[in-house]
Amino acid sequence: MSHLIDVYEVRNVAAGIERQQVMDIVRGATFVGTLLLGWISLHPFVSLGDMQIGDVSTGNELATYAVFGALSVLTAALAMRNDARGLATLLSPAFVLFGAWVLVSVVLSFDPATSIRRLSLTICVVAVTAALMLLPRSQQELMHWFTIAALALLAVCYLGILLAPDLSIHLASDPQEPGLAGNWRGAFGHKNQAAAIMVMVLFLGIYVIRSGSWISGAAIVALASLFVLYSAGKSSLTLCFAVLLLTSVSSFIRSFWLRAIILLTPLALLNLLSVGTVMFEGLAGISKLLPFDSTFTGRTDIWAFALQSLQARLLTGYGFASFWGSSAIQSLPDGKEWAGFAAHSHNGYLDTALGMGVPGLLVLILVLVILPLRNFQQAGEGGNNGPLATMLLRIWLFGLYLSAMESFFLDRSDPLWFTFLMAVFGLHYLARFRARA
Structure with missing residues (x-):
């Protein structure tokens, strides 16, 4: 009888091991597949020759909504099975306040239908990235x-560059921005987005090297760096060096406030010398003395129009993601017709204010700027100050800096927003749980 019991127990153990192995494969495949989907999307290698001037994204892509909706359920279920305590920490006052104000901006939206549609995908992406880091x-x-x-x-x-260069390199025949001819964009729709993602991947490569996998890490760093160079992403390359320098310096500092000054002062300067130049003549004069295009490739016109529009709805904004490309833009004066075709204001902070008002911007700064840095500080104090925390800090900081010139905050399934969110949630978890080696 005892022999039969032993056999039964052995079979149970073997079955348990087999189930665990299957779940390990499911978790790994879900993580890698979801991350690649967030980066590449369901529509990679788009033909820019088919786009007409004035095309804007509506976000009304049924397949994308359906896939991210299904993934939000799958990743949440896997995270609940693996680490329900981690998900529970997301019910913090700051996150709840931010979510509540987003809902208020939808209710008060100039175009509620558009806000609801775009918010639904944003919620799915937030849920996916929050759960993904717990897998x-x-x-x-x-x-x-x-x-x-x-x-x-x-x-x-x-492979896109080698096999389909007309779909992965900007062409002189593109109706929009033919001056970018020759710049690599890979699977992405624009070379600026490609360069920014490759910088984030470069940070991943450094993390892999520091974690002990030298060959794979070096390959990632080399290939990502080469892609950034051939994409001619000057802003991303400059910010990459700045982030590497500042995070290296801050690693020797233990004071939270001194670390905040070192890392966030450049963010304030970037916004002052960009959007600030159309608000204050003194800053505009300073920017003209600096060795770069003082119009930021025509962005100053967009910022001036956006600021003028914001003044009419400072408290509530125009509603979540319902300003650009919507009926909120009406009766444009001569010379401003282009505003009806713009996709965003090329500044994430300004776009947030346009969508959710100044209060919404302040809450976003709390959740996406202040708290992640505080989480990094707490992670270090708790012993989680290794290569993983540094990598997440670099991706987060690069995203903050880049948002002074690009708009991806809360932008549904944008690959930059997707990767940035993973860093934000990763820092959140590292501040509360000890990462298992």
Whole structure:
């Protein structure tokens, strides 16, 4: 009888091990597949020759909504099975306040239907990224998954350059921005987005090297760096060096306030010397003395129009993601007709104010600027100050800086927003739980 019991127990153990192995494969495939979807999207290698001047994104893509909706359920279920405590920490006062104000901006929206539609995808993406960082059981597992995803993305982009250059390199025949001819964009729709994602992947490569996988990490860094150079992403390249320098310096500092001054002062300067130049003549004069285009490639006109429009709805804004490309833009004066075709204001903070008013911008700064830095500080104090925390800090900081010239905050399934969110949630978890080696 005892022999039969032993056999039964052995079979149970074997079945449990088999189930665990299956779940490990499911978790890894879900993580890597979802990350690649966030980067590449369901519509990679779009033909820019088919686009007409005035085309704007409506976000009304049924397949994208359906896939991210299904993934939000899958990743949440896996995270609940793996680490329900981690998900519970997201019910913090700051996150709840931010979510509540987003809902208020939808209710008071100039175009509620558009706001609701776009918010639904944004919620799915937020849910996916929040759960995704809870799927790995150890730092080693997370590093392996990031390595696979980064190398796969690089392979897709480089194969595109080799096999379909007309769909992965800007052409002189493109109706929009023919002056970008020759710049690489890979699977992405624009070279600026490609360059920014490649910088984030470069940070991943450095993390992989520091985690002990030298060959894979070096390959990621080299391939991502080459892509950034050939995409001619000058802003991304400059910000990359700035982030690497500032995060290296801040690693020797223990004071939260001194670290905040070092890392966030450049953010304030970037916004003052960009959007600030159309608000204050003194700043405009200073920007003209600096060795770069003082119009920021025509962005000053967009910022001036956006600020003028914001003055009419400072408290509530025009509603979540319902200003650009909507009926909110009416009766444009001569010379401003282009505003009806603009996709965003090329500044994430200004776009947030346009959508959710100044109160919404202040809450966003609390949730996406102040708290992640505080979480990094707490992670270090709790012993989580290794390569993973540094990598997440770099992606987060690069995203903050880049948002002074681009708009991706709360932008549905935008790959920059997707990657930035993973860093924000990663820092949130590292501040509360000890990462298993």
